[in-house]
Amino acid sequence: MARYIVRRLLWMIPVLFFISIVTFALAHAVPGGPFDREKPLPAEIVANLNKYYGLDQPLWKQYTDYIGLTRNPAGEFAGVLEGKFGPSYSSRSRTVNDIFRDHLPVSATLGLAALAIAVGMGVPLGVLAALKQNTFWDYLSMAVAIFGVSVPVIVLGPLFILIFALTLHWFPVAGWGRPSQMVMPSFALGLGSSAIIARLTRASMLQVIREDYIRTARAKGLSERMVIIRHALKNAFIPVATILGPMFAALVTGTFVTEQIFAIPGMGKYFITSITNRDYPVVMGTILLYAVFLVLANLVVDITYAFLDPRIQYE
Amino acid sequence: MTTQERAVQRLTNGTPVPKGQERKVTNLWLDALQRLLRNKAAVLGGIIVILLILMAIFADQIAPYHYAEGDSNENYMVPLWLTKVMPGHMEKYAKIGDKFILGADYLGRDILSRIIYGARVSLPVGFAGALTALVIGLVYGSISGYYGGKVDNIMMRIVDIMYAFPTMLLIILLMAFFKTSFGGANEPGTAAYTFNQINKIVDRFLGLEGGGMLFIFMGIGITAWMGIARLARGQILSLKEKEFIEAARMIGASDLRIIVRHILPNIIGPILVTVTLNIPGYISTEVFLSFIGLGVDPPTPSWGSMISEGSRAIRSYPNQVLFPALALAITMFAFNFLGDGLRDALDPRMRGTS
Numbered sequence: 001m002a003r004y005i006v007r008r009l010l011w012m013i014p015v016l017f018f019i020s021i022v023t024f025a026l027a028h029a030v031p032g033g034p035f036d037r038e039k040p041l042p043a044e045i046v047a048n049l050n051k052y053y054g055l056d057q058p059l060w061k062q063y064t065d066y067i068g069l070t071r072n073p074a075g076e077f078a079g080v081l082e083g084k085f086g087p088s089y090s091s092r093s094r095t096v097n098d099i100f101r102d103h104l105p106v107s108a109t110l111g112l113a114a115l116a117i118a119v120g121m122g123v124p125l126g127v128l129a130a131l132k133q134n135t136f137w138d139y140l141s142m143a144v145a146i147f148g149v150s151v152p153v154i155v156l157g158p159l160f161i162l163i164f165a166l167t168l169h170w171f172p173v174a175g176w177g178r179p180s181q182m183v184m185p186s187f188a189l190g191l192g193s194s195a196i197i198a199r200l201t202r203a204s205m206l207q208v209i210r211e212d213y214i215r216t217a218r219a220k221g222l223s224e225r226m227v228i229i230r231h232a233l234k235n236a237f238i239p240v241a242t243i244l245g246p247m248f249a250a251l252v253t254g255t256f257v258t259e260q261i262f263a264i265p266g267m268g269k270y271f272i273t274s275i276t277n278r279d280y281p282v283v284m285g286t287i288l289l290y291a292v293f294l295v296l297a298n299l300v301v302d303i304t305y306a307f308l309d310p311r312i313q314y315e
Numbered sequence: 316m317t318t319q320e321r322a323v324q325r326l327t328n329g330t331p332v333p334k335g336q337e338r339k340v341t342n343l344w345l346d347a348l349q350r351l352l353r354n355k356a357a358v359l360g361g362i363i364v365i366l367l368i369l370m371a372i373f374a375d376q377i378a379p380y381h382y383a384e385g386d387s388n389e390n391y392m393v394p395l396w397l398t399k400v401m402p403g404h405m406e407k408y409a410k411i412g413d414k415f416i417l418g419a420d421y422l423g424r425d426i427l428s429r430i431i432y433g434a435r436v437s438l439p440v441g442f443a444g445a446l447t448a449l450v451i452g453l454v455y456g457s458i459s460g461y462y463g464g465k466v467d468n469i470m471m472r473i474v475d476i477m478y479a480f481p482t483m484l485l486i487i488l489l490m491a492f493f494k495t496s497f498g499g500a501n502e503p504g505t506a507a508y509t510f511n512q513i514n515k516i517v518d519r520f521l522g523l524e525g526g527g528m529l530f531i532f533m534g535i536g537i538t539a540w541m542g543i544a545r546l547a548r549g550q551i552l553s554l555k556e557k558e559f560i561e562a563a564r565m566i567g568a569s570d571l572r573i574i575v576r577h578i579l580p581n582i583i584g585p586i587l588v589t590v591t592l593n594i595p596g597y598i599s600t601e602v603f604l605s606f607i608g609l610g611v612d613p614p615t616p617s618w619g620s621m622i623s624e625g626s627r628a629i630r631s632y633p634n635q636v637l638f639p640a641l642a643l644a645i646t647m648f649a650f651n652f653l654g655d656g657l658r659d660a661l662d663p664r665m666r667g668t669s
Contacts, residue, residue: 015479022480023488030492031499146655150647152599154606154619155640158626162633167401173630253483257603261626271484272607275491283488290481 001306008299012292019291020080020284024063027275027283034089034278053087066284080288086281090274096285099270104289106176107259107266110185111252117190118197118247123240125194126201127233133206141198148195153254156188157261174263185262189254193247197240205236238308245301249294347584350660357656363649371434374522378428379415383524383614385422392419397634408631418634420624426635429616430642435521436605436617437598437646440531444597445590447536452543453586457574459544460551471548474541486534486600490609493530498612526615531604535597546589550582584661592654595647602643618643 033055035046050056054065054073064070066086068079078084085096129141151159164184165173175181208214209232217231218224256268267286274282351357370377393409394416417426459470497514500507514529521528554560555578563573604610605619613620618639625636 011475015476018476019480026488026492029496031495146648146651150595150651151644152595152602152647154599154602154622155644158622158629158636158640161626161629162637166630166633249481253481256483257606260607272487272609275488287481287484287488290484291479294481295479 001303005299005303008302012295015295016288016291020067020288021063023284023287024066024280027278027280028059028062030275030278032278034280036278053089066281080285085285088274088279088282090277090279090282096281099282100267100285100289103265103267103270106264107252107255107268110182110189110255110258110264110266111248113182113186114190114193114251114254114258115244115248117186118193118251119244120194121190122194122197123201123237125198127205127228127236129198129202130205130209130236131228138202142202145195145198148191148193148198152192153188153257154261156191157185157258160184160188161261176262176264176266181262185258185264188261189251189258193251196243196247200240200243201236204239205232208232208236211235234308238305241301241304241308245294245298248297249290252290252293347660351656354656354659356652357660360649360652360654360656363645364653367434367438367646367649370431371438374432374435378425378431380425380428382424382429382432382616384428385424386414386419387423389414389419389423390421391628391632391635392423393632393634394418401633417638418632420621420635424614426621426638429621430618430639432523433616433618433621433639433642434646435523436526436528436611436615437601437643439521439528440535440601441594441598441650443532444535444539444600445594447532448539448543448593449586449590451536451540453547453579455540456544456547457551457578460548461555461570461574461578463552463555467548471545474544477538477541480538482538483600483603486538486604487607487609489534489537490530490604493533494527494609494612497530498527523611523615526611528611531601531610534604535600539593539597542593543586543589546586547582550585551578554578554581588654588658588661591650591657594650594654598643598646598650 033046033050034053035041035049040046041049047056051073054062057065057073061070064079065072066079068077068081068084070077072078079086083097085100087095088099091099125141125144129138132138161173161184164170171184172178172181176185214227214232217227222230255264255266256271258264259266259268270282271286273279274286351361389410389412391410392412392415395411395413397418398411415425415427417430419425420429455470455474459467493510497507497510500511502508510529514527515525517529517532518524518526551574560573560577563577568576601610601617602619602622605617606623608620608623610619611617621639622636622643625632625634625639629636
């Protein structure tokens with residue numbers, strides 16, 4: 001198991017290396033520079049700025065500087081490998097690390113809240129549907145599920161604002177910080193995923209409760225509640241766990257949309273404006289960071305597997 | 316007498332099956348079609364999809380106005396009937412009128428017409444995404460799974476790397492790249508120029524005056540094929556050791572013939588289902604791109620850009636966001652119903668799963 005984890009972690013190195021090269025090339029291939037303005041700055045100033053940030057260097061040197069393999073114009077190793085994501089060209093008083101520190105927690109909180117809602121609603125709905133198969137409850141939860149899959153956050157967001165903020169006045173229209181401001185965005189983002197989880201839980205639960213070991217558990221006189229929680233649910237959760245990794249990734253990137261709708265000061269706004277502003281370090285840093293999240297989330301899921309199902313073994 | 320009829324005769328010892336009890340001799344696809352037609356939700360979804368396609372094709376005839384045509388006297392018009400359904404503060408800010416049935420946007424353009432023309436963006440994106448994912452994924456997965464060994468190993472590691480990209484962020488970056496590098500290319504002879512010309516042809520073919528649809532297809536296509544590739548590979552791995560493949564190889568069929576004639580027909584079902592179920596995802600990706608301004612170029616209407624414009628003034632003019640959002644939701648419902656039905660029809664054992 002330990003060897004497996006180490007191997008997976010080592011595999012991250014070429015993956016992230018590749019992603020950084022592709023992202024760097026793509027970001028720099030977008031025409032224009034970070035100091036292009038509608039009213040152009042004097043050429044000398046642009047030249048000085050480019051020199052200061054090392055943008056006059058050949059592209060490969062800029063890349064190695066960014067990664068931290070070579071000394072930057074200031075003569076020091078200050079790249080991603082040293083934990084420094086560089087300066088932000090458009091908000092010049094702050095580094096990319098500052099931006100991460102201020103705005104990443106917001107996005108992460110939103111993503112996690114949505115995930116909590118997805119699991120917290122999806123699993124019970126799925127279990128209920130499976131245990132009461134072909135009854136009203138089954139149809140109701142599956143109707144909720146198909147609604148959740150079909151109505152994307154971009155529709156749910158404005159709809160929530162219209163109903164719960166403007167008509168019923170339960171929650172504030174937008175913003176972030178107070179718990180009441182977090183309810184609508186988290187639900188808007190998490191509902192779709194909860195639908196996917198509900199459908200998957202139902203399917204896998206239906207399969208598991210027909211297994212022999214469930215009959216055995218009942219036969220030895222366990223209470224129904226015990227059978228469901230200890231034996232059925234634990235095994236039914238395995239397929240659900242497999243999609244939690246990709247789902248978390250989707251939710252984390254989904255925060256971008258949600259943040260736009262509810263005016264939440266997360267990473268979304270920074271990433272989108274940084275692309276149009278050619279703010280390369282912000283673009284690169286965000287993509288790399290999210291890629292690390294993604295790879296780690298998938299690893300955690302694979303490890304969780306092994307705990308849930310002892311039959312799964314990694315060598 | 317056909318082979319099937321002969322087989323039936325042999326099985327029934329020559330006694331003819333009583334009239335009215337014969338089981339119709341049919342094939343897998345007809346059988347699946349019959350099951351699909353019995354599924355009410357899927358039929359409803361299918362009908363809506365067909366109606367949407369017709370709406371997109373005949374937008375010029377159906378829409379009361381052209382999508383870019385604005386009436387400057389009717390900016391921000393809210394329809395009268397809506398103020399009765401949703402009494403609130405609309406009367407305070409908005410211009411109430413009844414020229415346009417769903418109201419008008421900030422340039423006085425008819426929202427209904429823009430929604431109708433918006434289908435020319437959303438549907439092609441859904442289908443093009445599905446087609447690209449299908450073609451690339453199938454070819455890639457087939458090669459990887461069929462040849463196995465080192466080829467398979469390398470090809471699947473590439474898929475792993477692609478999976479590690481945060482998809483949404485990559486699409487955003489790709490779109491920025493396509494739009495600025497290709498979209499503005501006016502110098503003949505360069506690759507960027509060629510792309511731009513193809514893009515213009517695609518836009519014209521779709522009946523839009525500009526819009527940059529090719530770039531959206533490319534952005535979604537590049538990030539959409541990996542799931543299908545993995546699925547196809549897995550299916551082929553499990554098939555290629557089967558006896559009938561062995562037999563085909565024995566009588567000297569070429570690799571290409573084996574893949575196309577013997578393997579693909581056996582794996583196409585689950586792959587088609589997955590692709591259909593992914594269509595709503597492609598559609599909502601475009602909607603999101605247009606929402607943040609990296610999708611279609613104005614004045615081409617996209618439900619995403621309409622929702623984006625509308626959500627800025629949701630309090631005073633809810634009609635601007637409500638109706639495009641409704642159009643999007645109905646489309647997503649239809650494709651999901653159809654995809655679910657297709658899955659149940661092609662593989663009854665999978666009913667109710669995932």
